[in-house]
Amino acid sequence: MEDKLNNIKREYKNIIIPKELDQMVDKTIQKADKDVRNPKIRFGRGLKVAVAALAVCSMFVLAINTNESLAKSIANVPVLGKVAEVLTFVDYERETDTITENVTIPEVDGLNDKDIQDKINKEIQAKMDEQIKEAEIRAEEYKEAYFATGGTEENYNPIEFKLDYEKKYSDDSILSFIIYHHETLAPAYAETYYYNIDLNTNEELTLEDVLGEDYINRANESVRKQIEELKANPSEDRHYGFFEGEAGFTSISEDQGFYINSDKKVVVVFNKYEIADGATGPLEFVIE
Structure with missing residues (x-):
């Protein structure tokens, strides 16, 4: 347990905090300090403590969501495991002469049943790989059809394909998120996948x-x-x-x-x- 906490501490210290966050925290604390001194505003000394605590919490949440290894380390600590039930992800951008891909694929982490977790992640990866492959095929076919019907090189634009996810809700019992993709070729190819997981049973929730x-x-x-x-x-x-x-x-x-x-x-x-x-x-x- 102590070794795990020490590892988390090292991970946390190695995180680079964006300058924007530092500036935001400093401005918030300065404003709170000014408000406390203002006789028209009587919040009490507890306000500065609350602001400081909020800043620490914000940095902690930022750390978990931007550092995959830290999130996984926290997930392995019994006391902190529930906090780390977040989505980790990998993303990339790729350009060819037919398609521009902007892809972010999520991964579920922190389920008690690792077999189910792996099954969900493999399903997600397989579905997204299939959608990417189909989009690439459509892009090739579109390019061929474009030039076959008299299209010119100067007016040709590669297809833009975007795949991303959005976390909708998360607590100690439910994880809800969506994965969506769309492309510039046609709205008909847009699609959204819904995942609602019961963290107590590790099963997908139904309506x-x-x-x-x-x-x-x-x-x-x-x-x-x-x-x-x-x-x-x-x-x-x-x-x-x-x-x-x-x-x-x-x-x-x-x-x-x-x-x-x-x-x-x-x-x-x-x-x-x-x-x-x-x-x-x-x-x-x-x-x-």
Whole structure:
């Protein structure tokens, strides 16, 4: 145990803290110090302590999320293991004469069952490798078709392909994140994968797990209500062109995409063109 803590200490000391973070912390502490001296603002001496603690916490979170070896070291310490249940990742950029790839592939770390963890990570890697390969094939075909139909070299642009992930929610019991990719060739090739993991059982959560046995009716009722509200009160900032009848929303699907948001609520997601026109884009509904 002591050796592990010493290793973590060494890892932490070797982390290069961005200058921007130092400046932000200094400004925050200076402001707090000024506010404490201001007779119109009576926060008490505890404020400076709180600000300092917040700065330390921010640096610790930054360290975990930017240093993979530190995150893994913390995950191996029983007392600190839960803090380290974060996503680690590798990323790269690659350019050829047909495609520009900007790829970030996540990896799940910290599950109690390493076999399941490896299975999830291998599944993620396999899916993403497949998407990258298919995008490269499309890019080659596009280039051939472009020049075959009279396209010129000066007007030709390689396809841009982006693959990334976003962590939606994480605590000591749930890890929720999405992986998405899109490319400039056509919106139809955009796709999102949803991962919601129960950290107690190391299994993927289903909508029934989080919403209960009546999850279909509960989700449908909530989505319908929100759609009607959006129709009745059109937004000036966003277009909503919902399809009507069978082409529109009828029910969530068996493999409905969803994630857990920062309020620990279920958010169901519909892809572009799924229940509304292309100008509407993807749609998300929080299930109350």
